[in-house]
Amino acid sequence: QVQLVESGGGLVQPGGSLRLSCAASGGIFRLYNMGWYRQSPGKQRELVAAINSGGITNYADSVKGRFTIARDNAKNTVYLQMNSLKPEDTAVYYCNAMRTVGVYWGQGTQVTVSS
Numbered sequence: 001q002v003q004l005v006e007s008g009g010g011l012v013q014p015g016g017s018l019r020l021s022c023a024a025s026g027g028i029f030r031l032y033n034m035g036w037y038r039q040s041p042g043k044q045r046e047l048v049a050a051i052n053s054g055g056i057t058n059y060a061d062s063v064k065g066r067f068t069i070a071r072d073n074a075k076n077t078v079y080l081q082m083n084s085l086k087p088e089d090t091a092v093y094y095c096n097a098m099r100t101v102g103v104y105w106g107q108g109t110q111v112t113v114s115s
Helices: none
Strands: 003-007 010-012 018-025 033-039 046-051 057-059 067-072 077-082 091-099 102-105 109-113
Touching: 003 091, 003 102, 018 033, 018 091, 018 109, 033 067, 033 077, 046 067, 046 077, 057 067
Parallel strands: 010 109
Antiparallel strands: 003 018, 018 077, 033 046, 033 091, 046 057, 067 077, 091 102, 091 109
């Protein structure tokens, strides 16, 4: 069983930056494909960014060039650096860990972009 704990959310002005962290425990972190998803009211949960066990990344078109996902296997942590934030980035952001043995989710962290 993998536990995921997100942190780093908050209120930021448009154009600002935040860094989200997701600390994992209970599994062999380096073997997991990790991702960040988000969900805003009335919308489906969507993939924001992902990084596989080999370090290959992919991003939603809406965040390319603004967000960066990275992992530190020594710290069992995945990060999402978010720059040039826009009001439409407002959502609850969820950390995800996936292997063939299972899929795990964190509890989510709120990101609000507003002036």
